[in-house]
Amino acid sequence: xxxxxxxxxxxxxxxxxxxxxxxxxxxxxxxxxxxxxVVISSRKADACEAVAQAINTRHGETRxxxxxxxxxxxxxxxxxxxxxxxxxxxxxxxxCNAASNPYYGPMAGIEDDAFRKIMDNNVLANHWLIGMxxxxxxxxxxxxxxxxxxxxxxxxxxxxxxxxxxxAADMQLARNMAVELGPDNIRVNCIAPGLIRTDFARALWExxxxxxxxxxxxxxxxxxxxxxxxxxxxxxxxxxxxFTTGQVIVCDGGATITxx
Numbered sequence: 001x002x003x004x005x006x007x008x009x010x011x012x013x014x015x016x017x018x019x020x021x022x023x024x025x026x027x028x029x030x031x032x033x034x035x036x037x038v039v040i041s042s043r044k045a046d047a048c049e050a051v052a053q054a055i056n057t058r059h060g061e062t063r064x065x066x067x068x069x070x071x072x073x074x075x076x077x078x079x080x081x082x083x084x085x086x087x088x089x090x091x092x093x094x095x096c097n098a099a100s101n102p103y104y105g106p107m108a109g110i111e112d113d114a115f116r117k118i119m120d121n122n123v124l125a126n127h128w129l130i131g132m133x134x135x136x137x138x139x140x141x142x143x144x145x146x147x148x149x150x151x152x153x154x155x156x157x158x159x160x161x162x163x164x165x166x167x168a169a170d171m172q173l174a175r176n177m178a179v180e181l182g183p184d185n186i187r188v189n190c191i192a193p194g195l196i197r198t199d200f201a202r203a204l205w206e207x208x209x210x211x212x213x214x215x216x217x218x219x220x221x222x223x224x225x226x227x228x229x230x231x232x233x234x235x236x237x238x239x240x241x242x243f244t245t246g247q248v249i250v251c252d253g254g255a256t257i258t259x260x
Contacts, residue, residue: 010035018098020047022198122166178246194252219254
């Protein structure tokens, strides 16, 4: 069963990085439900294949392919885009979801290499990918690019400061690229999740004190689940989001509005 109306993605091809688990996997699964053909990509080939196979089995046809790629390797990302185009001939939606955060602690303690890795993987790689998909989107005069940022980009933190800096940079990357690509009808937006129950954020939600503090401050009094971010990505990729660009959609259970 595919989607219908404003949220129908039938005929679209969507590349989703970091989609072998967590938020990226949820976005890929839900986009496939709405009729899109999706590319599952992360570093581990086996994990990508498992997600793609599950999607195809669920729908009884090939709606997903697995194309592993290394976020820190520009040539690897170029192959991801080239192989997608060779298989399906187009890319309608790019979701830059993959990110890294190798350091928890105050900024005074972070090594230069760790800081560079965060900025390279979370910002520079997105810049590369946007540059790789933009020519095809320009040629067709249509496209949607979504960067999965974080509410961390809207505030400071004593433990994930470098990560937050990278996510703030992603928000500005989206705004700037929305201006540059807008004349070609290409929309660029961010989704800013709050604390979501993923392996990536495990160090935060498995800490009882952090979890209790977040739940107390959030308007919904809980953390989020990966599937609760997917709807925003579908909105931005679909006809429903055609007049939305350069924006940051916050999905955090109301944590930022309460000062949490």
